[in-house]
Amino acid sequence: MGNVREAVDSGTWSLPQWADQPPDPDLTGASFLLISYGDSEAEAVVQQWEAGLRRTDLDPPVLRFHASAFDRDQLADKLAEARCGVRLMIAGGQYDVLQAMATARALGLETGEITRYATAYEDLPLFCPHCQTTSRAYAEVFDWTDCTGCHRVLTIKPHYSSQRGSFLGVDTR
Amino acid sequence: MTDQRRLRVTEVRSLCPEIRQITLEPLEGTALMGFQPGSHLILHAGEHRNAYSLTGDGIMPSRYTVSVLKRNDDGGSAWLHQHLAPGSEITAEGPVSMFAPVHNQQHALLVAGGIGITPVLSHASALAALQKSAEVIYAYKPHRAAHVDQLREICHSAGFRLTEVTSAGNCRKALRDRMSDQPVGSHAYVCGPMSMLESFLEIGAAAGWPEYRLHLERFEAPELDPGEEFALRVSGSPEDLRVPVGVSILETLESAGYSVPNMCRQGVCGQCQISVRSAGSLEHRDYVLTEEEKAAGGSLMVCVSRGTDVEVAL
Incomplete structure (x- = not known):
């Protein structure tokens, strides 16, 4: 081609622009919702994010979950439980991350409140x-x-x- | 500047000591413009031009209502209290929208202190009319609770919640409590005294609200330092002007015979925004431009902002 x-x-x-390495958490957030989609590599990225947040003096509330694939209703439920001031951090394959990101934006988050990292581009x-x-x-x-x-x-x-x-x-x- | 028009006063009502609600209707055969919630009207009050928030929802209005707090004995608010009665006519400009709701907000947190209730009432009324959700914090002195009954009625709507407080300490407590418990996608709006705006920004940041979710309507501004003298040019004019210490660009331009639209003269109203052709540096001291607009340097509010070697286009 x-x-x-x-x-x-x-x-x-x-x-879409992707970072080479998982970006650092945005510490201006008051709480964090961490999501990994797909394989264990994505889960490892999210665990690393959580460990980083636990090490800070802020020690903010962190909710972490893993799903095999993006599910709109599941993400909507998690965001309905979250409060304004939350930062969403997503890791996974390109399809899942981009779909989750668009859903989060449609539900009111701005790109400045979302951190994303793709572990695969297939x-x-x-x-x-x-x-x-x-x-x-x-x-x-x-x-x-x-x-x-x-x-x-x-x-x-x-x-x-x-x-x-x-x-x-x-x-x- | 917005067009001037004559409006007729159809009602003047005392809401509490020092605060009067003024209802204005069009002269025969003319219609009123709709407006964004949080808009204000500029009233010509004797020799003064003062801005007052419209309290209605802005949807196809048949009348405008403003609530005027009498601030001192010789200002525009005192003139309005003294001169307006049903049947009088007044010159108005606007409505001007400087405190509009964000179009894609999922929910609103509205915070009012004292007479700052007026634009908040407008936002709350519009949201109730559109069957959206909102939460309101109203801080007032017990003897000066303007519009509290109207607000309570609006807050009976589904998806609304009202917190009333009557002391600064309780106001901070309510801000801490409520700013940490709003749905994702909320925007927060505040109108009140400066100490309240500061608490709102500080508590909002601590609760993780990004700056773009926090919206302020200021009706007073802090004292500014006098700054340094600097050179000023007007595009197309050969004359080099000097802006002295403690004198604004606006005052310098006025002394040189230029006419510049202006109103608040304290960096709040946005009327004296002027294009910048070039500048050695700019020191923005207003509350109108966003951080991006300030960094871009394309314009400045000449009533408060300063710089070095500034060339403006009028």
Whole structure:
């Protein structure tokens, strides 16, 4: 796909930016909600975050939980129990983290109150504008993949919407 | 500056000693503009132009109501108390929105001290009308509890809660208690005396509220130091001006014959915002611009802010 990649001006790309290392907790928070999705690597990152928070003089309330995959209702329940002043910290695969981040934003958190770290990049959230489905796509930008909703073959555009927490797919056949 | 219009006083009601509610309606054949909750109206009171918060919800208003606390014997508030009666006409500007609700808030915490109840009442009324949720803390002196009955009635709405306090100590306690127990996605708003605003910021930060969730409506500002003398130019004018120690850019421009819109002259109202063409440095001392706007340096409030080698565009 190299030629396609070069044909698109990278100045118009919008892609999520990821840190190389797990970022430090934002200590201006009064409480922390730590979530890991998927494998043990993500869980280890979150445990490291918790240990870091316990070491501070603040010793803030910390709620930590692990889930095999992102679940909107589960996250909404946790955020309903949290109070304003909380900081959300998410680690996991790219699909789960981006979807959790968009859900948290829709429920009122701002990006400044969320810390995220991707432990794997093998999947991404793909939005199909033809049927409005968001699929877990095991693919990369510029690949072709099937929409799980309408089974159109979509090209994954280098266009990420932080509000939707997904990449844009387009049927270009 | 907003257009001036004449409004008719249809009612003047004493809410408690020193506070009168003034109801204003349009002259025949004209309509009133809707407004964002927390907006204010500028009233021409004799030789004064004073800003008063509108207490209504702002949704298709048929009248404007403001509540005026008489501050001293020769100011604009005293003039309004003395001169306004049903049937009188007054010149008004606005409404001006400087304390609007954040559009995507999930919930609001509204904090009022004394006459600071007026914009809070506007926010609470609008949220109740839209069936949103809110919590209100109202701190007042027992003999000066303006609008308390109206507020209690609004706070009977589903999703509302009211805490009333009558001392500064209890107010801090209520702030500590309630600021640590609001839902995710809340925004908090305060209008009251300076000590209350300081407590609000301090307790809010300790409870983990980011700055962008804390909103202040100031009706007084602290004394400022006189600063240093510096050079000032107006774009297109060859004249080099000097801003002396203890004199503002606004006063310097006025002395040089320029007319600059202004009102509070203490960095609160936002009317004297002027574009900056260039500057050696800027010292922003207002409560209007955000930290980002201050860092960008594109404009400044000439009533309080200073700098070095400043060139402004009028």
